[in-house]
Amino acid sequence: MTRSHDLFAAAQRHIPGGVNSPVRAFRGVGGDPLFVERAAGPFIFDPDGRRYVDYVGSWGPMILGHAHPEVIAAVAECIQRGLSFGAPTELETAMADKVCELVPSMELVRMVSSGTEATMSALRLARGFTGRDKVIKFEGCYHGHVDALLVKAGSGALTLGEPSSPGVPAALAELTLTLPYNDLDAVRDTFAQSGDEIAAIIVEPVAGNMNCIPPVPGFLEGLREVCDRHGTLLIFDEVMTGFRVARGGAQAHYGVKPDLSTLGKVIGGGMPVGAFGGRRDIMERIAPLGPVYQAGTLSGNPVAMTAGLKTLELVSAPGFYEALAGKAERLVDGLRERAHAAGVAFSTNQVGGMFGLFFTGEQVSGYAQATRCDQERFKAFFHGMLERGVYLAPSAFEAGFVSAAHGDAEIQATLDAAAATFAEIAG
Ligand code: PMP
Numbered sequence: 001m002t003r004s005h006d007l008f009a010a011a012q013r014h015i016p017g018g019v020n021s022p023v024r025a026f027r028g029v030g031g032d033p034l035f036v037e038r039a040a041g042p043f044i045f046d047p048d049g050r051r052y053v054d055y056v057g058s059w060g061p062m063i064l065g066h067a068h069p070e071v072i073a074a075v076a077e078c079i080q081r082g083l084s085f086g087a088p089t090e091l092e093t094a095m096a097d098k099v100c101e102l103v104p105s106m107e108l109v110r111m112v113s114s115g116t117e118a119t120m121s122a123l124r125l126a127r128g129f130t131g132r133d134k135v136i137k138f139e140g141c142y143h144g145h146v147d148a149l150l151v152k153a154g155s156g157a158l159t160l161g162e163p164s165s166p167g168v169p170a171a172l173a174e175l176t177l178t179l180p181y182n183d184l185d186a187v188r189d190t191f192a193q194s195g196d197e198i199a200a201i202i203v204e205p206v207a208g209n210m211n212c213i214p215p216v217p218g219f220l221e222g223l224r225e226v227c228d229r230h231g232t233l234l235i236f237d238e239v240m241t242g243f244r245v246a247r248g249g250a251q252a253h254y255g256v257k258p259d260l261s262t263l264g265k266v267i268g269g270g271m272p273v274g275a276f277g278g279r280r281d282i283m284e285r286i287a288p289l290g291p292v293y294q295a296g297t298l299s300g301n302p303v304a305m306t307a308g309l310k311t312l313e314l315v316s317a318p319g320f321y322e323a324l325a326g327k328a329e330r331l332v333d334g335l336r337e338r339a340h341a342a343g344v345a346f347s348t349n350q351v352g353g354m355f356g357l358f359f360t361g362e363q364v365s366g367y368a369q370a371t372r373c374d375q376e377r378f379k380a381f382f383h384g385m386l387e388r389g390v391y392l393a394p395s396a397f398e399a400g401f402v403s404a405a406h407g408d409a410e411i412q413a414t415l416d417a418a419a420a421t422f423a424e425i426a427g
Helices: 003-011 069-079 090-102 115-130 184-197 219-230 249-254 302-315 320-342 367-371 375-387 408-426
Strands: 038-040 043-045 051-054 108-112 134-138 176-179 198-203 233-238 260-264 274-278 347-351 354-358
Touching: 051 408, 069 302, 090 108, 090 274, 090 302, 108 115, 115 134, 115 198, 115 233, 115 260, 115 274, 134 184, 176 184, 184 198, 184 219, 198 219, 219 233, 219 249, 233 249, 249 260, 302 320, 320 347, 320 354, 320 408, 375 408
Parallel strands: 134 176, 134 198, 198 233, 233 260
Antiparallel strands: 038 043, 043 051, 108 274, 260 274, 347 354
16 A cells, blocks of 8 residues: 555545545546645645656746745745735735736736635626626636636527536526636637627636646637627636746737736746736726725735746746746657557547647547547546656646656656556556
């Protein structure tokens, strides 16, 4: 038995399911979750001292690799001055200036403590600004566990949304319309029917919560156009893609400008941070400037700002994103080659430092297609890789991430492990 097994048993005594966030529990792949004792660079280490090449990166934040010495040093220095003040600090101004410099559609930005808080606040602001209640989201996109966004499509096209979790009031879910990702016609049809009631479209500009699914050409541009025509706000949820697919996020990568953006993960460098921001005239409606209420005891926390600022400084180095994308490309190209050599139907998606792996022969561009991939093969692949020292996301519906710390040796080791694992699951 592993130490992880014992620790998981102990965790379940007083933590629901033994975890503080459900996907960590390995329900999607079976077996005991790996407990992590420490991490460094591209590696995580379990309590038995086993080392794994990590492609989860704490679900996205660790773009520099784990425990980056400069981030750790900055945080260590910062904490000497206190952990939280609940009063303004210079660090918050530096963070706001940096974010608005890197993401020019953001003219004003408010810091929060998680991605969920960011999307919840952006939605309230969009509703407050437009005076409309309905919002559109897309099937397979995840925007945190905000009530209004834990909603799935109703039974027919253009029907009202239904709660996707008990506890979300049906009356609230009805205000959220859920449409198929990458389906502009469905968006246009919905707007033709009730466009003037829709406050906002919220979208992951590269979907990372149904594996990794990039927007088809014209999708984001089409959303922009429809929103402009109907006075609806376009919200890019860049919690995952921000500072990940490009320095300026997916909006820079695809050249489409949203009205509001949400950020998380990388912006905190591993500390609990989120942010939302955008057009000045919209953001001026937030308290204390305007009537839309939003607040946070720990918002703009100095330790979190320090970790985030140092991270943003380091990702701003020339060539950072080209190198990051090169690593991810090398990884997915190598995985495809090895799968094909073993005769395993397999495809990949990749945008900048994020990637998706699919056990299917086709290129995946939508949620329905993602759900049709071979789940059993994914599970076998996941466990085969874990046994060989590679830690992938324990779910077929999550994107993977490379970090700047993933070197040629780690990628080669991953490809060697994959060759053996593909051969095993093909047999
Ligand atoms: N939006 C997106 C696109 C996300 O990927 C996530 C988290 N995976 C969230 C929002 C929610 O962020 P958090 O878990 O920090 O609340």
